[in-house]
Amino acid sequence: MSHSFARLRRGVPVLAVVGTLLVPVAGGTAVAAPGSAAGVLAAGSPSPGPSASGADVRDLTPSVARRLDAAVKKVMREARVPGVAVGIWTPDRGRYVRSFGVADKSTRRAMTPDLFTRIGSETKTFTVTALLQLVDQGKVALDDPIGRYVHGVPNGNRITLRQLAGMRSGLFNYSADDDFYKALTSDPRRPFTPQQLLDYSFRHPVLFPPGQKFFYSNTNLILLGLVVEQRGGQRLADYIEQHVLDPAGLRDTLFPTGSEFPTPHARGYTDQTATGKVEDATGWNPSWGWAAGAMISTLDDLRVWARTVATGELPDGGRMISANLQKQRLVTPATPIPGIGYGLGIFDVHGWIGHNGSLPGYESLTVYLPAARATLVVVLNTDINHAGQEPSTLFGEAITKIISPGHVFDLPAEPAAR
Template structure:
């Protein structure tokens, strides 16, 4: 049996390259890939000319069946799915229960913890500061945070692109014990970094790809240092408010707006299943603490993938957005990872996972189509994230030429 800490290390689709917090990084042997091999993400056109199928009643029934099949297979209590296209229909449905103890049904309007999707917001904050000329992507982290191993070599770009070589603090056994022994404990960013810096660097900056939550803790500190605001307040003022995301927040403790789903995990001290709704996500901080809803994630999917606000104005300049979407190869077949964002067979976005909750928010530019999945468990099935299983099953139906087909990851080393 894989030690729970080996899943907590990652983040989400990656657990893959996607990531959740509780399960994100790549678990296999890393391959040296110089940044110069990077190419701008270019979703390939569908050979049929139709990147996404029309969401007819028959197609919607197929989606229903696929979602229910994955739920049964992976023992998922509840899930909400949203698919939005400009001219081929929409699909918004919930299945199962939000609360096993009361039998309350899952609903599309529930608040959910989104884990490593937080990374897209934190990196957006960094890129806004880049656009303002207040920081540079090729600045080294020691300019902003002292005491980082290789800090005079690791750039902000390498942190956002998961190529720093820094140990992932969520893989540390001491961290796992501390977090699971007192799930309502509050962690400071420095405490999280201390867990990481107790370990030697894994490789030289830029030499390999390895998903590490440590990178985002450092980027959160950069935002705070440069802006003079807490990272949560900066994201609220400069990302959430301009985008109109009224149901998305960066919690300071274990607050969780109502109505919300209860979450179920086996990321516990004894491996038993617990309800995590009142757990404190401070341990995830700028890497995975945020909360949102299905509809807010619908709006965010297009914004983060294009750099444009819903009204057409620019959130991130085209030049900086192009750098965000430049996706050097990773150790995950079929997936590239840019600056806090991934591209899996043309689907651009991120996933998230932390104890009790998973999410997947992706956008397919070739069809202007958005897919969002939120669910109330992070318990893996045959080493795969449930959110990935849903993404694969749904895209196999709606976009057979662009299937979100991340492979299962081997156990963490």
């Protein structure tokens, strides 16, 4: 099986190797690395005087901006990325918002920072946030078995909601099923229902007892989406809009019901096709990702969401979820790979907290570094790997080597294996 085929069969995943990653931390808690971010965040010296965090940062200097420009262009050139938009925000006036390349290879329309984009597995952060709100309300408990809410789940009486959110259920990933892959690539505009997606998973035996280890599976999020609908009393898209997007002020973020895509947006290019040739995937139906990967957003909305999801705090000073649940969200068992962890629908890569997304035609990366109160968002219009790496990871690594060399967003490439 080719690597590109393996990549689509991973499904909506975002981390190149998220199925094997968590950070080993004493006591099982993964949090942002303490202290100020090293290096430049960015021009470097802290602002005089105290601040809420004690670590303000001045504007990015022109020399730093030039280094970032060069690094982004180098990744674009080497990975053959048509277009990318990058946003870096630090306290006070420090920011860098640039776009490069084209949004449409046919017309050569320029990429701009204001475009809508498909965000793939960043959807998981919204679905899990909705679930945690219901926990705060006492409508569900993280240690409830999924079988209490959804019938027919293998090991459903043993797998907890916490294990689903933390990718430790042992359930087979539906997007790795041969028949699912054939159905999707033969007609990428077709709709899928949540039950159809679960059926692809449940035909396979469980991979391991629940809680035994970490394994990234989109099946987990489909089940959590159904729990949110059942206990929230609304369609998942409506619940997330009313209880997550509206409180956070995310007016340009949405959960589509089909292939609708607000304008303006970039065209998206993928090699995840039946023929293996590069195609325009802009109008493909993301319903196959549903609670695991169907959502749409913008660079600026993701800027707001990065801090919200990493801290549990709303822009107006209120809370999206309770401090206690936010603390639990960032708890993760130890794994063999130092510095990288996955909590409840959220990862920690050397202190950068958030998620990334990949589905045919688009990739994104939305992360927040509490140590410097800094935000990084990258959106691009291809998901075609370069040298076995997700292009969003390549951008994240190149950028953070400049702005936070003590906290580099680097992820090992996943081997091409069935």
